[in-house]
Amino acid sequence: MRNWMSTLTLNQKLAAGGVLLGAVALFATPYPGSRVTLDAKELALAVGTESDHVEAPELAAWVIESRADYRLVDLRSEAEFAQYHIPGAVNVPMGNLTDAGLGRQEKLILYSDGGIHSAQAWMLLKAQGYKGVYMLKGGLEEWKDRVVFPVLADNPTLDQRSRDERLRSISMFFGGQPRSESAVAAGGAGGPGPAMPSGPATAKVAAPPSPAGGAKPGPVKKKEGC
């Protein structure tokens, strides 16, 4: 064996190595592809223990603290994103989900209008081996109801008063306004509800929402090509 090897020139050895690597590559599947495999048990567990989502007030606290250890992903269309988005969010419309360059190791918080799109996206990303994917529970609807326009008690008890005070400041931070219990009851469920603020969030009391979108531009598309 040794003798036979030593009769080969370097080029012949390299060629043999290349053929060997090529032969092994016959079985290679270098593209992850669009087929997915799911660990049903693991996913069911995550859903059952509710460890798959983040609640709106929790996310609000992260935004206020300017935490940077997560990436907030807005799954709605570009137009909707331009109109309003949670501060710090990046826009990844559903169709672009798998080629948006989201990191598999990043902590991703997904949100859409309700909960359906983010749940579907959560499933797809989980299936593709993304580790830290979470959903904003209830989506923008719940964000709106619990953070931007929280409902405060009409006749607060002592306990409720401090809670309401906190809700009010959080709401103001995101350019919203608390609603009173009675007003919500009078408005009924059918009403369109208050308009979302369009200006960027500031710690100051926000000015009344202006019609022009003050939203930050979406992620810059990187140049491609040779």
Next chain:
Amino acid sequence: MAMMAPFFKYGMFGDETSLVVAFLIGIGFGFFLERAGFGSARKLVSQFYLNDLAVFKVMFTAIVTAMLGVTYLGWIGWLDLSLVYLVPTYLLPQVVGGLILGAGFVVGGYCPGTSVAATATGRVDGFLFVLGIFAGMFAFAEVYPLVKGFYLSGAGVAMTIPGAFGVPYGVVVFAVVLMAVGGFYGAGLLEKKFATGATE
């Protein structure tokens, strides 16, 4: 945390750094072209006289090396191939473009990269070739409105051999390796047969 490539797409460096990276890769490319003797038009055109097929061998070796590297990196999950940019395919325009480039190669003795390498080493013919490239680019830009229809004819999406023919990726890889090894063997035979020093 596993290392993930392409680095640029994963945001490991930005636009500015990517220019520095491109510069370094370009310097390396030019260096190895020159070291392989490809800064000389004589060396380059001798492949057309079939007495020195170094260009074919070097380029095909580079292709096979890169292909195997990309395949294995993708396989073990270090490189996300779906994020690697593929040039859109315009089949007929690209065939015509290839023929024009090949004709220019035969006539001028350089291809675009090697002409720059030759210019860097002070070769006048390389420098004139580069001037010709810019003249051609200028002329093309001027007639672009007339040829735009043809230039953009075809699907315009990136076609791959595994995708177009439904062949498994690994089979294509293996076939290209065999093609290269067979080509090198054949090139050796041709070199022996035409070893007359015709261009010296």
